Amino acid sequence: MRGQTISKYAAQIEDLIVIVQKLSLARNLETVMNIVKQSARQLTQSDGATFILRDGENCHYVDEDAIAPLWKGRRFPLRICIGGWTMNNRQSAIIYDIAQDSRIPYEAYEPTFVKSLLTAPIRQIDPIGAIGIYWSDYHQPSSEEIKLLQALADSTAIAMENVQLYSELEERVKQRTTQLQVMNEHLREEIIERHKAEEEVRQLSLTDELTQLSNRRGFNFLAQRELDNAHRRSYYSTLFFIDLDGLKPTNDTYGHELGDQMIKDAAHILKQTFRETDIIARLGGDEFAILTAAEEDDHSQEIGDRLLDNITNFNSRSQQHYQVSFSIGQVTYNPNSDESLDSLLVRGDQAMYLHKKNKKRIEREDTK
Structure with a gap:
């Protein structure tokens, strides 16, 4: 039994390596979110996953992948949201029974399939978001699942920073390209003006001023x-x-x-x-x-x-x-x-x- 568990965890680690490689190639936030929400479910065999971002004093449930709708597009105050608790405390939230946990706003969960959940902060120092995974049956997350989700969240933080850096670099390249285009246009205009001036000088040197005939x-x-x-x-x-x-x-x-x-x-x-x-x-x-x-x-x-x-x-x-x-x-x-x-x-x-x-x-x- 223990051997099967180790073998399963090794396979999950291999899956995680592939996921990290995909995240390293992501160039925008939408791609990152698509990879994360699908991968979170794949790694933990859960029934749903959400991608949560800090939006001021709110949790913004930006995207999700689940067997039934959860809270995509909605915002909740950080103080009453389990994603907010995860970010504020910079640690995972492990909940076997949402009905028995005071951190859960039950009225928000009652219409959903969720019985158990696990969250992990995206960036453990000054978190910018969280990943949540959910089960429709009561489930006690294993230490391996907790580690896998946190590893995914850490990789997500790096991917998001890379996206930001890439976006800033791309913007600088665009600005520089625009500057170069403007400079090239100015240079082209200067060259045209110089050629005009040279042609005028040439014409003056070849033209009789009084008659405008050739001299x-x-x-x-x-x-x-x-x-x-x-x-x-x-x-x-x-x-x-x-x-x-x-x-x-x-x-x-x-x-x-x-x-x-x-x-x-x-x-x-x-x-x-x-x-x-x-x-x-x-x-x-x-x-x-x-x-x-x-x-x-x-x-x-x-x-x-x-x-x-x-x-x-x-x-x-x-x-x-x-x-x-x-x-x-x-x-x-x-x-x-x-x-x-x-x-x-x-x-x-x-x-x-x-x-x-x-x-x-x-x-x-x-x-x-």
Whole structure:
């Protein structure tokens, strides 16, 4: 008989080890309670088990597993509750006959199946709850059952502390993750703003402030890229090297403010004439350059006619003290050559001066 008892207790200890392992993996209170209420009945072969938590000056019967309803969800004052007595006295309550024990509020037990019970505090120093087990027949809890229930309660205390620590750690991780997300968002915004600022600086360094056309640096950058593309894809490009006639006399006679307006009007005419895909630039002073791609047909004549029409239309409507006119040098880039951009610009400049020279010769002849 004693051998059977020892064998049974050894089996219960093995069950307890498995239960403790399950509790160690629990990450929330609900999981802990489910394990405890089922395990308490399993270990003691009882008819019911309750999970009780201290709630201020009350016992809160949070959960239960029993053959019939007990007190799940109800609260009782600590001073009249056996769970409260267990917590206040930090020890197990062992009751063979609830009707004969003054600690039991009989009116709360009378509607239930309970005849005998055993409770154990969850955490023996400053208990936070208790586990109760109940029998429908009179039962004297054995020392082994008392030890098993207390061991389960002690393991429950550790599991609940782990849940609290895990919850706090998870909350800190969430907070830190949120902080990192906010920091990353701020960093992303800063990077975007920096890129915008860098782009603005780049645009300022590549753009003529007066006309908002590309400046010489911008033209060199874009034109070189266009010539490289033309060379790879074997299409011709046309460079228009343009000098704004009469800028110096306008500056000398009417001042630089009107001269600046003349430059802006010239830029506007050029933007009207050429395509958005063409590279239009003010190289400085009265000099402009336009590089056009001619992947299909040569549009040089069409461009020249359109430019002349735009100049004529502007001058006919203008109320300014000047008339816009251009001296133009037009040269072609051969993709099969190794000509550099600088060489192309030199040829364009020479062609422009030849055009200017011929215009002046014609003007002199007309005045004779």
